[in-house]
Amino acid sequence: MNETQLIARVIAGDRLAGRELYDMHASRVYSLAYRLSGDAEKAREFTQDAFIRAFSRLSQFRGDAAFSTWLHRIVVTVVSNARRSEIRFGREVALDEAHSIEATAQQAEPDLRECIARAVENLSEVYRTTLIMHDIEGYTHAEIAGILGVPEGTCKSRLSAARAQLRQDLAAFKE
Amino acid sequence: MDENRFDEVIRDLPQSLNTPSEPPLDEMWKVIEDAHFNSPASTRRPGGMNSRAPWLAAAAALLIGIGIGRYVPLGNETQQSGNAASAVASTQRLAAGADTSAIADAYRDQTSNYLGQAAALLISLPPQNASGKADAAFAGKAADLLVTTRLLMDSPAAQDPKLRSLLEDLELVLVQIARLRGERNKGDLDLIHQAVEQGDVLSRLNSAVVTNQSSE
Numbered sequence: 311m312n313e314t315q316l317i318a319r320v321i322a323g324d325r326l327a328g329r330e331l332y333d334m335h336a337s338r339v340y341s342l343a344y345r346l347s348g349d350a351e352k353a354r355e356f357t358q359d360a361f362i363r364a365f366s367r368l369s370q371f372r373g374d375a376a377f378s379t380w381l382h383r384i385v386v387t388v389v390s391n392a393r394r395s396e397i398r399f400g401r402e403v404a405l406d407e408a409h410s411i412e413a414t415a416q417q418a419e420p421d422l423r424e425c426i427a428r429a430v431e432n433l434s435e436v437y438r439t440t441l442i443m444h445d446i447e448g449y450t451h452a453e454i455a456g457i458l459g460v461p462e463g464t465c466k467s468r469l470s471a472a473r474a475q476l477r478q479d480l481a482a483f484k485e
Numbered sequence: 486m487d488e489n490r491f492d493e494v495i496r497d498l499p500q501s502l503n504t505p506s507e508p509p510l511d512e513m514w515k516v517i518e519d520a521h522f523n524s525p526a527s528t529r530r531p532g533g534m535n536s537r538a539p540w541l542a543a544a545a546a547l548l549i550g551i552g553i554g555r556y557v558p559l560g561n562e563t564q565q566s567g568n569a570a571s572a573v574a575s576t577q578r579l580a581a582g583a584d585t586s587a588i589a590d591a592y593r594d595q596t597s598n599y600l601g602q603a604a605a606l607l608i609s610l611p612p613q614n615a616s617g618k619a620d621a622a623f624a625g626k627a628a629d630l631l632v633t634t635r636l637l638m639d640s641p642a643a644q645d646p647k648l649r650s651l652l653e654d655l656e657l658v659l660v661q662i663a664r665l666r667g668e669r670n671k672g673d674l675d676l677i678h679q680a681v682e683q684g685d686v687l688s689r690l691n692s693a694v695v696t697n698q699s700s701e
Contacts, residue, residue, distance in 0.1 A: 329514060337508050354512070355676075357508070360515075427502060480491065482486075
């Protein structure tokens with residue numbers, strides 16, 4: 311059974327077809343959710359949320375783009391919305407925690423892995439998403455452009471800007 | 486850090502940044518399956534309303550008819566008594582191409598009423614750590630609103646892309662609330678609150694109520 315037939319069966323309420331469609335995409339969806347969130351529990355929740363949303367809206371999927379593109383766009387939206395909420399909440403507690411974070415930071419020089427993680431975290435949402443999708447998860451520019459709904463050129467310039475900022479943030483690092 | 490070293494860092498990123506653990510595929514599928522296939526609210530079928538279930542189409546015609554029957558000017562016709570008769574008459578007028586602005590008014594009013602009820606339900610949703618005493622009442626109300634949500638999604642009211650997107654998010658949240666009817670897990674309410682917050686549903690709902698009222 312091909313993917314289009316599977317989708318039709320899921321819309322008709324066939325749970326075995328649902329599982330098959332899920333098995334075809336779940337690992338990559340989870341991997342992307344994990345890279346974007348950096349947390350196994352969140353990745354699990356985002357993956358579940360993305361599939362629940364996708365299945366409930368499957369009848370609106372017109373097949374203009376590949377199903378994986380449509381699904382991955384949902385994942386990126388789910389993760390972005392969650393991160394925005396976290397950032398909003400983080401701002402509220404930041405003042406309370408600022409002192410303790412500063413004290414910890416002075417105790418030891420962070421290693422390169424930590425510095426990279428922090429530098430990637432500091433990128434703006436669009437740069438970060440593009441960098442993670444391209445340089446870490448191996449999506450092509452065409453795939454990213456389809457998922458994020460931007461022209462391929464925009465995608466390339468975002469990646470270039472993301473790397474430039476990363477290079478700048480890591481410039482001072484001495485091994 | 487020099488250029489070569491930086492290139493190495495980029496090349497090694499897949500191994501050095503948030504390397505994923507093995508995905509808990511079966512565990513995740515159980516949640517998805519419960520939410521989508523086992524939920525009483527997950528019985529949507531493809532195609533138009535008529536192909537989905539004839540009774541649903543009839544119910545929709547009656548509901549919309551009742552709404553329109555209250556708004557479409559009757560002109561020279563004799564006022565029918567009773568909602569059912571009014572619904573039949575107004576549905577016939579709709580089929581005959583009745584005054585479109587009156588029909589739009591009817592949809593708008595039904596939408597306003599629905600949005601107000603949905604906002605009230607979400608605002609009064611129990612906090613994450615609340616006991617499950619009131620769950621059945623919330624689930625029942627959510628199931629009712631879910632029917633209206635789906636009718637509106639298939640109606641001209643959903644032609645507005647903003648409203649359509651809001652209805653889609655509300656559908657997801659209401660499905661989750663409707664599931665509280667059975668025994669709930671510790672995280673169920675968490676997930677509902679997260680879905681409301683992630684989709685910014687309440688503020689979009691408030692804004693839709695205001696927009697809808699101001700256009701009346």
